[in-house]
Each structure stands twice: as C-alpha cells, then as structure tokens.
Amino acid sequence: MENKTLHKHMIDEGVTEETIDVLIDEELGTLAKIKNATDELLKNCKLKAGQIVSIRSAIKNVEQSSKGGSTKEENLKEQAAEAKRGTLQSHSKKRKQEEQPKDEVEKQQTSEKRAKVASNSIQTPPLHQPSSVFGEPIHDHAHDVATFGDEIFVTNKRSGCVNVINRSGEKLRSFELKETEIGDFHAFGIAISNTGLLYITDNNHKIIIEKDDKSEDPPSAGNRRNTEVFVCDTDGRVRQRIGKEVLKKPTGIALTRNDEIVVVDYEQCCICIFGIDGKFKRKVGSQGRGYGQFRRPYFVAINSKDEWIVGDSGNRRLQIFDGSGTFLRSVPVQHLVRGVVVDSADNIFISVIDDKPREKEYYKHAIMMYNANEVLYGEISADNLKRSCKDEDLDLIRPRGMCITKDSSGEDILIVTNDSEIGIGLRKYKLTPSITQ
Structure with missing residues (x-):
C-alpha cells in the first residue's frame, strides 16, 4: 500500500x-x-x-x-x-x-437503462395498456393459441379448424379436424410438445343432425357423444386419439415435464391425467367449492416446478396442484377466470370477465398478472369498461386462451384469443417494460 x-x-x-x-x-x-x-x-x-x-x-x-x-x-x-x-x-x-459531450453521456445512460430493462423483460410489463390487433380477422371463435418454432397455432371452435400464422399474424395455412361419424370437431384447447406434436381437445359433446338425415333411427338432438384429445402433426395429420372412454367435455390441456397429459374436463369438474402413450392414469378433483374441487374449470398451465395451475372459473380462483395431483394452495380472483398461462419466470397471466356484465355500471374483461409467489401484480389491460360501451368499441370482449411469444420484431408479447363474433380474433399486449418504469 x-x-x-x-x-x-x-x-x-x-x-x-x-x-x-x-x-x-x-x-x-x-x-x-x-x-x-x-x-x-x-x-x-x-x-x-x-x-x-x-x-x-x-x-x-x-x-x-x-x-x-x-x-x-x-x-x-x-x-x-x-x-x-x-x-x-x-x-x-x-x-x-x-471531455465527453453531455448528450453522449445521456445517450450512454439511456442505453444502459434499456439493456437493464431488456434483461428483465416479461417480468414487469406495463399496466393498463390498450391491446392491439394481432394479424388479420381470420379466426372464427378463437379459443386457444400455442407456438412451435416460428409458427403460431390458433384453435377455432366454430369452424373446427386450426389456423397457422407467422409472428406477424399473417396466415400461412389451416387444417380441419372433422369427424363425420360423430359430428363436427370443436377445436378448443391446444398444447404442443417439444417435437411438434399438437394436442387438441374436442369440445363438442353433442351429435350434429344433418337436415337431410333420413335414416330410420336418427340420433336425437340432445344426444351426447364422447369427446377426445386429437394428436396431430403441424399439418393436421392425426397420429393418435386419446380419452374417448373417459372425457366428457375437455377444455384446457397442458403437457408436464414428466411426460403426462393434463386435461381439464369442464363437465366432470375434474382433471384427467394421461400418459404420453395415451393411456388413462387417474382423475383429480370433483364438483364443489372445497379445495381440490371445481366449478366450471377451463384452462391449465404448468410452471417450472411442474405444478398445475388451474383456472377454477365458477369458484373465482386459481387452484395449484403438485405434479402428483395433490392440492397445494388456492389463489382468490374476483372475477370469472378464463385463460391461464405462465412465463419463464413463473409469473401467472389470467384472462378474466365479469358475469352478468349488463347488470353492472362497470365491468371487467381484462388480463391480470400474478407474480411467481401468486401475489397480484396488476391488470395488464385497460379496465373498468362502462356498460354504455358498444361491443365493437371494447378492447377485449370474451378473452380465453393465451400464449407468450415474440413478434416479428423480437419483442416479447402476450397473445390473447378473443372469442367473439364482433371483436378481432387475436389481441396482443407488450410484455417489455417501458423505460419510465
């Protein structure tokens, strides 16, 4: 020294x-x-x-x-x-x-701040932001969305097809999953494996009667049929069908890190677990208000701990289970829970709506975020919609499934399906924090 x-x-x-x-x-x-x-x-x-x-x-x-x-x-x-x-x-x-000019110093400081923000992207997105349209209005009752590589797959319940778009929202192709012997296929939830296999739930549990059906014993309009999970490649070629003897009305679907298929059954108010080979393993949950019970469950997401995060819409909450199906905890939500998705930091994004909105002066059709500890971070989308608003003026009308990805510019975004005849099928929100945050 x-x-x-x-x-x-x-x-x-x-x-x-x-x-x-x-x-x-x-x-x-x-x-x-x-x-x-x-x-x-x-x-x-x-x-x-x-x-x-x-x-x-x-x-x-x-x-x-x-x-x-x-x-x-x-x-x-x-x-x-x-x-x-x-x-x-x-x-x-x-x-x-x-000797460095003042504007150069400020420029360097701004650059450093941007780099810091970018490194923390998708963890603290801007609150109360308006969404923007993602792609063309080509989706008919879009219900869920998932990505594989540079392609984005959107399920369309009414048409029964899956639209494939690029990161700019432009349509690349589409394919249908029609099963004439059992009625139209209603594509609802979708999950994609690391190898590019699409797992799509069929939500149509009613037999469709054709007007020209002149058979001696036509099926009644109220008859129900068993529904399934269809496994296909990225061009729609069916490779496997799962759950015909077990499922009643499947909605959300997710793949675990332990090679299990987790399927939400809306009608049975439970979670059905299948092996990757398609064999049924067990059911978790039942109808009710207690922990581990469900009322109108919709979607499920899997976090980095392989925990299941289930949107229990009728009970206005999220329920979280470990990989074996054991109930862990419940997160109360003030609204009906629709879609659920998690990011790489285990932050939870949910789409919500108010029931009976026309009876309220203000109501929500929004995207909310909870951090990895299930603490509410805030509302990503604009909220407090007035009852006097016209449907065509609303940002979100009936949000459902979501996914987190990057757009063509490389920016982190949240894509939300909008299940409505009036609104545009897909909306997007920015997940990169603003410099002022």
Whole structure:
C-alpha cells in the first residue's frame, strides 16, 4: 500500500509523470539508493520545499516496509510501477468522461437503462395498456393459441379448424379436424410438445343432425357423444386419439415435464391425467367449492416446478396442484377466470370477465398478472369498461386462451384469443417494460 500512497502523493502534489519515473527508477531501485537519496537529486527535479518534505516522508515509509530483503524490494518496485499504471488509467478515464459531450453521456445512460430493462423483460410489463390487433380477422371463435418454432397455432371452435400464422399474424395455412361419424370437431384447447406434436381437445359433446338425415333411427338432438384429445402433426395429420372412454367435455390441456397429459374436463369438474402413450392414469378433483374441487374449470398451465395451475372459473380462483395431483394452495380472483398461462419466470397471466356484465355500471374483461409467489401484480389491460360501451368499441370482449411469444420484431408479447363474433380474433399486449418504469 505504501508504494501506492507514494505515487498518489506525488500526483496530488503536482509532480509530473517524468519526475515520477525518475523517482521510481532511480530512487527506488535498491535500498542503498533509497537511504542515500539527497536533496540535490530532488532539487534537480525542481520541486518545492513542501513537496520535498512530503516525498521524503513517503520514502521513509517505503524504507521501513522494505526491511524484509531484496525479494521484498523487487516486489515494491513492481507494485509501484503497477500503481502508476492504475493511476494513469484512472486519470485517463476521468479525463475522457469530462471531455465527453453531455448528450453522449445521456445517450450512454439511456442505453444502459434499456439493456437493464431488456434483461428483465416479461417480468414487469406495463399496466393498463390498450391491446392491439394481432394479424388479420381470420379466426372464427378463437379459443386457444400455442407456438412451435416460428409458427403460431390458433384453435377455432366454430369452424373446427386450426389456423397457422407467422409472428406477424399473417396466415400461412389451416387444417380441419372433422369427424363425420360423430359430428363436427370443436377445436378448443391446444398444447404442443417439444417435437411438434399438437394436442387438441374436442369440445363438442353433442351429435350434429344433418337436415337431410333420413335414416330410420336418427340420433336425437340432445344426444351426447364422447369427446377426445386429437394428436396431430403441424399439418393436421392425426397420429393418435386419446380419452374417448373417459372425457366428457375437455377444455384446457397442458403437457408436464414428466411426460403426462393434463386435461381439464369442464363437465366432470375434474382433471384427467394421461400418459404420453395415451393411456388413462387417474382423475383429480370433483364438483364443489372445497379445495381440490371445481366449478366450471377451463384452462391449465404448468410452471417450472411442474405444478398445475388451474383456472377454477365458477369458484373465482386459481387452484395449484403438485405434479402428483395433490392440492397445494388456492389463489382468490374476483372475477370469472378464463385463460391461464405462465412465463419463464413463473409469473401467472389470467384472462378474466365479469358475469352478468349488463347488470353492472362497470365491468371487467381484462388480463391480470400474478407474480411467481401468486401475489397480484396488476391488470395488464385497460379496465373498468362502462356498460354504455358498444361491443365493437371494447378492447377485449370474451378473452380465453393465451400464449407468450415474440413478434416479428423480437419483442416479447402476450397473445390473447378473443372469442367473439364482433371483436378481432387475436389481441396482443407488450410484455417489455417501458423505460419510465
């Protein structure tokens, strides 16, 4: 430390760098030179009397710390030179900062702030933001959305088809899943495996009667049929059908990290678990208001802990289960819960609506966010919609399934399906925080 103190003291006293070189190379070379330093040498450096006293005092400290022998002497010399380089770099950096124009400094600070915000993206999105239209209005009662690679897959319940769009919202193709022997297929929930297999729930549990059906024993309009989960590739070629003997009215679906298929059954008020081979394993839950029971459940999402987060709409809450189906905790929500999705930080996004909105002066059709500890962060979308608003003026009318992805510009976004004949099928919200946040 003494050599650094010496060098700093010289700089503070106004000694030039050339003089410092002389003192380091000539005066600190050996102990003998240190002990025999003379006023003549210092005067040759054209120093003032006060500077000479200060330097002699610093040299004396160096001398006392150098009694350990020649090895310590060499170390002192090397450390002194290193201290000199460090001080020069520090002064050079300071001079550059002083010389840098003010607008350049502000630009650098803004850039650093943007980088910090970008690194924390999708964790603290702007609140109360209006959504924007995502893509063309090509979706007929869009119910759920999922991504694979650069493609986005949207289920359309009424048409029974799946629309495939790119990250700009432009349509690439579509395919239908029609099963004429059992009636139209109502594509509802969708999940996609890492290998690109689509798992799509069929929500139509009623037989469709054709007007020209003249069979002797036509099915009655109220008859119900068993529904299934259809597994297909990204072009719609069916590879597997799951749950025909078990499911009644499946809605949401998710894939766990343990290669299990978690299916929400709206009619049975339960969760049905299947192996990746399609074999039924067990049911979790029943109808009711207690913990582990459901009323009108819709969607399910899986977090990084492989926990199931289920939207229990009729009970106005989220219910969370571990990977074995054991109830863990409940999160109250003041509205009917529709879609559920989690991001990479386990933040939870839910789409909600008010029941009987026309009886209220203000009502919500909104997107809400809870952090990884299930604490409410706030409402992402605009809220407090007035009853006097016309449907076509509303941002969201009937939000359902959602997914988190990136748009064509690389920005993190939340895509929300809008199940309505009036509104645009898909809306999007920004998940990158604003600079002012």
